[in-house]
Amino acid sequence: MQRPPANTFNLEYLHEITNSLDEISKQKLKGVILTSAIPNIFSAGLDIKEFYKPDLQRLENFWSSVQDVFIKLLDLDFATAAAINGHAPAAGCVLSLSCEYRAMVNGNYKIGLNEAALGIITTPWIQAMMYQVIPMKHTETALTTAKLFDVDEALQIGLIDEIASNKEDAINRCKQYIRKFDKIPLHARALTKQRMRQTPIKILREQRDEDIRMFVDVVMNPSVQDNLKDYVEKLKNKKKK
């Protein structure tokens, strides 16, 4: 990913990603490794500008595109791994959770789902995605407290699989993970993966329209807009301090 300054996902970038995923899903690949070309930030999540004072039609398109990317990522037949070379809050964390394996570079980085702090509620398919990776009890506490974990904590609860010393090491660990499937028939691997991951996809497919309506309602709520205003200001003012 290379969308400076923080690899955030806006509508146009989500479309680009959708096209890339469509393209790579036609190829016979062994696996894909997601990482960031931006030092110290894997992804800062969804672009907050998309939901602060939004245009309604664009907001609906935006959330629909988020849903598309999520389904396409989870549905990829081949192995997916994340070399997390920096902060991975919110959708950055979801992106890594949608992969089968995660190696995170050691450093003063945070990973987790902090939506509640912004007044946004995590949707059931994201919750399901998270409790497929870490136990339900940890998921509930993490989501309700908007917890961002440091690297050691993330390893301890299983949010990441390994700690790497740097980006190259993280990528090599991802490659080693993907090589584990060299001798496994592709079809059997793909179907097993699909079945293991069907819960979040099923939840989302069954309620896509309702999910968009709920997201729009939450985002347009005046108190959420007030929260977002403060949050955007805080991010802007960080550099001035």
Ligand SMILES: CCCCCCCCCCCC/C=C/CC(=O)SCCNC(=O)CCNC(=O)[C@H](O)C(C)(C)COP(=O)(O)OP(=O)(O)OC[C@H]1O[C@@H](n2cnc3c(N)ncnc32)[C@H](O)[C@@H]1OP(=O)(O)O
């Ligand atoms: C393959 C792709 C798939 C993608 C989608 C998958 C499906 C996902 C679905 C899941 C949906 C779940 C819902 C998620 C909701 C969200 O994601 S809301 C976003 C929440 N994000 C945050 O709260 C993170 C906010 N940012 C930070 O905390 C920090 O920026 C950082 C810790 C990440 C990095 O800190 P630092 O290195 O000090 O950089 P900064 O100076 O803070 O930031 C640099 C630059 O980026 C701007 N920025 C940062 N984050 C965002 C953001 N989320 N949106 C918009 N802009 C952001 C920040 O303002 C700075 O801008 P300037 O340089 O000042 O212009």
